[in-house]
Amino acid sequence: MDEKILTRPNVYDTGKVCPKCGGHIYAAKILIGGNTVEFKKPCSCRNAEIMAEDAEKRNLRKARAEEARRRWAEIPDMFAGAALKGYRRMPGTEEAFEAVKGYLTNRRENFAAGRGLILIGAVGCGKTHLGCAILNCALEDGYHAAYWNVPQQLELLMPGNADTNRRTQILDKALLADILLMDDLGAEKSSLWTQKELMVILDKRYRENRPTVITSNLMLTDGELRATCGDRAFSRLSSDHFQAVALTASDYRRKQGE
Numbered sequence: 001m002d003e004k005i006l007t008r009p010n011v012y013d014t015g016k017v018c019p020k021c022g023g024h025i026y027a028a029k030i031l032i033g034g035n036t037v038e039f040k041k042p043c044s045c046r047n048a049e050i051m052a053e054d055a056e057k058r059n060l061r062k063a064r065a066e067e068a069r070r071r072w073a074e075i076p077d078m079f080a081g082a083a084l085k086g087y088r089r090m091p092g093t094e095e096a097f098e099a100v101k102g103y104l105t106n107r108r109e110n111f112a113a114g115r116g117l118i119l120i121g122a123v124g125c126g127k128t129h130l131g132c133a134i135l136n137c138a139l140e141d142g143y144h145a146a147y148w149n150v151p152q153q154l155e156l157l158m159p160g161n162a163d164t165n166r167r168t169q170i171l172d173k174a175l176l177a178d179i180l181l182m183d184d185l186g187a188e189k190s191s192l193w194t195q196k197e198l199m200v201i202l203d204k205r206y207r208e209n210r211p212t213v214i215t216s217n218l219m220l221t222d223g224e225l226r227a228t229c230g231d232r233a234f235s236r237l238s239s240d241h242f243q244a245v246a247l248t249a250s251d252y253r254r255k256q257g258e
């Protein structure tokens, strides 16, 4: 390696030796805009240090970016670490578990095509855990994922309930997230206003191919979900962008605590 350096005309041995590795320190003089500038060539140990420092900086930048995405996602603390691995599979949840697993296996294609899931089941059957597992996976991959509790966020969006900044933030999240979990759709106090807001969100996401994962305890088929979201939003949910799966396990949370 050293010989190779010496064959280059403007690289020379400075006569100095690295106190750590004992390697000779080489330098090169380069003419920049009429001035000669000397560049020291790092010895092999310093070179390794520089590479390690760069790798550390890259990791730090990546961790900071993920941290910023996590804050923006606003996943509830109890689901911050939700993953498929920690999901307790019980009778009645296998189909949904497999659907989410398959969805995540092909997540890049699914996200790009705007495909989403509708997880239907009673309160406490673990559907929010599955939905948040999707968000956590997406965050790790670098996507801007977001959690959106439908009744709570709609309440905050109502004029007078939050300041303009907060309302803009909540609506932006729903409209712009690369992948959005709309948790507990149908639990909101339905009105023409909530139906219109849901329509705006679901329609924009549908048209822009942004994937949405929905949890609900209302069935798609018995008309309740249609009644609460309104016909137009419901037509988006019934489109081929969504695959619906039901969870029938009774009280997942209680059984998990046993």
Ligand SMILES: [Zn+2]
Pocket (backbone or CB within 6 Å): 018, 019, 020, 021, 022, 023, 043, 044, 045, 046
């Ligand atoms: Zn050295």
